[in-house]
Amino acid sequence: MQIGIIGTGLIGASIGLRLHSHGEKGMSVIGYDVSRDNLNLALKINAIDSVAESIDVVVKNSKIVIIAAPILDVKDIFEAINESILTNHIANLVITDTSSSKSKIIDWANSILSKDTFFIGGHPMAGSTEVGPNYSDGSIFEDSRWVITPTKNTPQHAIETILSLIEAMGAEPMFMDADEHDSYVAGISHMPLFAQIALFALAKQSNAWAELSMLASSGFKSASRLTGTNPSLAFDINETNHVNIDHWLERYIEELQKIKLLLQDSENKEGLFKFIGAMHLDYLKFLDGAVGREHWGEQLTNVPDYNAFDLLMGGMLTDKLNKIDFDNRK
Structure with a gap:
């Protein structure tokens, strides 16, 4: 199975490092970032296995896509993901994010993403004031809470997919309403x-x-x-x-x-x-x-x-x- 990470800064690279040490056997990670420096460093420290030249490449080659990009970039990322989904006739893609605001993110997801794409908002309650993959740490999520905000229409298999991801991070899932x-x-x-x-x-x-x-x-x-x-x-x-x-x-x-x-x-x-x-x-x-x-x-x-x-x-x-x-x- 391949997991895609869009945004290879502190959080995205930390997720990649943790997936390599605690993820499923045979799993690989593909990464994309607008910052070539972040992307190259993430590859160098083994946070990702391969570099994607575009969001389309990530989407076409992943079962799960994790968006770990700046909050205000997420809307444009959703649009790029959805364009790839429609162009390549992709179904059942599971998407999550790590943004610290959730209601606005979910509004964007609902208005942009195709119906047969499953987005579950996420927020790991861990981090640092530092930025960039050079500060990444695969243990940063251990014993922390990881909020997820599925809606009443989210299928159980998509929820289970994200719960497995959180378990691999060493975190404790916490279900919440986005507004709450x-x-x-x-x-x-x-x-x-x-x-x-x-x-x-x-x-x-x-x-x-x-x-x-x-x-x-x-x-x-x-x-x-x-x-x-x-x-x-x-x-x-x-x-x-x-x-x-x-x-x-x-x-x-x-x-x-x-x-x-x-x-x-x-x-x-x-x-x-x-x-x-x-x-x-x-x-x-x-x-x-x-x-x-x-x-x-x-x-x-x-x-x-x-x-x-x-x-x-x-x-x-x-x-x-x-x-x-x-x-x-x-």
């Missing part, structure tokens, strides 16, 4: 991207940036890391999911306003301390594996339960307030 996916990803990925860009801009545009940049260490670098995202990718994300991003940005601003009020309220130091403590505990639970509704209420290995933490918090709060009161009386 875009809303949630906006909250935990897309909005934080633009929030971190804003944080970096806040510091960079300060008149004190020369001094700030010398003081900035791991905390600031970590909090602004996503500013290193490829600008084209960030632009495409907003173009295809701006309504949801705007919604989560508004909610983020509301949370900042709440924290601002807590910070300003000198009469409610207890409220600030309890809020910080509660978020600290929830973050520890999240890091320890509390994900999903069925797990959040469980007692986890490395985190105290809420009752124990309340007692701890009470003692910490008392000590903190007593120290503040003592210092104020000096």
Whole structure:
């Protein structure tokens, strides 16, 4: 069986590497990319077995086509794929993608692709701010979630094909509605991207940036890391999911306003301390594996339960307030 990869950057090349180490025996990978440098490097590192000179060559020679290209390029890729399908009388081709926005992609697929072509939207929840096949890693998907967004009309055999691909990647499939996916990803990925860009801009545009940049260490670098995202990718994300991003940005601003009020309220130091403590505990639970509704209420290995933490918090709060009161009386 031959699998085609359109787009041999970080994600596409990583998929190719993983297919070579964990794919079906006898399987081969053909790749296409508008960047000849990416394509040649993907071939050199054995992410692909052969180079296609066009999308038509990929489609004619593949049972599965994986689109790992920039989001705004996907519409044109669908049109090229469909032209090849019609010209070569191809049926039952299974197509998936790796874009981080899904609703717009599915709209394009439904309006462009032939009826006997099966597209299942995909989004591996793994990646890097780096770009290009030189940063590819066949293990990048291990133990991560890989969202797929089949519709009610998607045949089971096409779903099983993509599930087998995800299994080969070492990832865990997660079925979602496309609109639901875009809303949630906006909250935990897309909005934080633009929030971190804003944080970096806040510091960079300060008149004190020369001094700030010398003081900035791991905390600031970590909090602004996503500013290193490829600008084209960030632009495409907003173009295809701006309504949801705007919604989560508004909610983020509301949370900042709440924290601002807590910070300003000198009469409610207890409220600030309890809020910080509660978020600290929830973050520890999240890091320890509390994900999903069925797990959040469980007692986890490395985190105290809420009752124990309340007692701890009470003692910490008392000590903190007593120290503040003592210092104020000096």
